[in-house]
Amino acid sequence: IRARELIRQGCEARGIIILQGSVGKDHIHLLLSCPPSLAPSKILQYLKGRSSRLLQDEFPELKKRYWGQHLWARGYFCATVGTVTEEIIRNYIANQFNEERNDIFKIEE
Template sequence: MDGFKKSSHTVHDIKYHVIWVTKYRYKVLSGPVAIRTRELIRQGCEARGITILQGSVGKDHIHLLLSCPPSLSPNKILQYLKGRSSRLLQDEFPELKKRFWGQHLWARGYFCTTVGTVTEEIVRNYIANQFNEEKNDILRIEE
């Protein structure tokens, strides 16, 4: 079972591709701000047991490919990463605090999609071929 992570009660391989942008798409993530943003994201992921498989810090957005435990929802991951990084970046860089009044460095939303090698079709076929019952049943009973 290569590529799978194990904990006391689970075996999992959960990957998310997430993107979020700065408020008003201001291009403020450059130089020391970009370097510090990268450090904060790395620290936040490490603290939560999240592995960064790939990532980039653009001038106005962040792209990450994350592998995370099943106990963390994408919503909680982004809430933590965006909130912590916004607060610390604005404390460390006064020019950001002036530009982003109201303490909102990041725009409200984010993009998230799951990533994996098993497609929906493969899962459907696997489930459908488990038992020799009527194939049209969506939720069958194992006997």
């Protein structure tokens, strides 16, 4: 999946580490470790904007389909570890898309 690679590249460029993630047909789950100087809203704005622009440049049919519209939905959900444990977040991500599992972010440790 090209979106996965673009998100990985964008995270790497900003010093963001993807601890875990999964890709579905219509949404993506990420567990990130990022510098405290980066606001979650700015991280999502950057990743969604960059990936949308590059995907539409690479796949002209997307540009036609989403002309004048957003490729990604405007909203997102964000929670910090502490409100819930990292283990709970990891389990949530791991159990997404069990029926129709498209792809998982493979993180090499």
